[in-house]
Amino acid sequence: MPGRSKSAARGKAAPETAPTWSQTGVTELILSQWRTEKPEIGGRGFQIGALLTRLNILLAQLEVSPSRGLGLRPGEIRLLYALRRVGPPYTQRPTDLFRLLGVTSGAITYTVSLLKAQGLVEGINDTDDGRSQLVRLTNKGLGLIDAVVDETARLLDVAVGRLPPDELATIQHGLSRLAAALEAFTDHRGAPPASKAEDQAS
Numbered sequence: 001m002p003g004r005s006k007s008a009a010r011g012k013a014a015p016e017t018a019p020t021w022s023q024t025g026v027t028e029l030i031l032s033q034w035r036t037e038k039p040e041i042g043g044r045g046f047q048i049g050a051l052l053t054r055l056n057i058l059l060a061q062l063e064v065s066p067s068r069g070l071g072l073r074p075g076e077i078r079l080l081y082a083l084r085r086v087g088p089p090y091t092q093r094p095t096d097l098f099r100l101l102g103v104t105s106g107a108i109t110y111t112v113s114l115l116k117a118q119g120l121v122e123g124i125n126d127t128d129d130g131r132s133q134l135v136r137l138t139n140k141g142l143g144l145i146d147a148v149v150d151e152t153a154r155l156l157d158v159a160v161g162r163l164p165p166d167e168l169a170t171i172q173h174g175l176s177r178l179a180a181a182l183e184a185f186t187d188h189r190g191a192p193p194a195s196k197a198e199d200q201a202s
Contacts, residue, residue, distance in 0.1 A: 014080070015091075025054060027051065027054045030050055030054060031047060031050055031051070034046070034047070034050055035047075048178070060074050062152060062155050062159070063077050063078075063148075064077075065151075065152075065155060066147070066148045066151035066152050066155070067148050069147075070144065074115075075101075075103070075107070075111050075146065075186075076111055076114060076120075077113055077145075078101055079097060079101065079108070079111050079115065079121075080115070080120065080121075080137065080141060080144070080145040080148075081145065081149070082097055082100050083121065083136070083137040083141070083145075084137060084142065084145045084146070084149065089136060089143075090136055090137035090142065091124065091134040091135065091136040091137075092134065092135055093126070093134055093154060094108050094109070094112070094133070097107075097112075097135065097174070106179070113137055115141070116138065119138055119140050119141070120137070120138055120140055120141030120144060121135050121137055121138060121141055122135075122136050122138055123136070124136050125134060127187060134169060150175075184199060
C-alpha cells in the first residue's frame, strides 16, 4: 500500500529513532547511548562515571578559556593550580605533584620544564634532602595563575547561576562524598611508592 513503511508492511513496528545532537544535550546523549548499547549494566556507578568524564571535558574547556592567548596547555594550568593552592612559598615535591595530578613522573618533568622555560616556575634545593629539588611558583607564575583562577571562578559562577543555591549545595556535598569514596577505593587498591630519584630528576 502506498505510503506505508517497509517495517509496517512486514507487520513490525518501526525502530525508535535514536537521539541526535540537535535533539538533546551532549551529556544526555552520551548516557542514552550507553543505556542502549549496554543495558545489562544496571548499577549507577558507570553512569556516574560517564557524567564525571563529560564534566571533566566541560571543565577543561572552561579552564582553557581564561588562559587562551597565554600559550598554556591544560596540564600546565593544573600544575600551576597545584602550586598556587598550597600557599606561600608555593612549593611542591615532584612526587607530590604527579600523585595529585594523576599523571606520570615523566609528564611532570616535561611540564615543569615547559613552565621553567616561560619563567613561571623554578627548581630549588630541598633543604630536608639536598639531593632532591622542589618546584616553586615564581612571582610571574603567581600573577598569571591568580588571574586565570579569578576568571575561571567568574565563568563557573555564571555557568551554574541558573541553579538555586540549595541545589548547588546538595551537588557540592554529593560530589565531595563521591570523591571521598573514589579516593578510598583507589587507596585500597594501592598507589605506587614514591621514588627519591623522581624528585631528583626534576
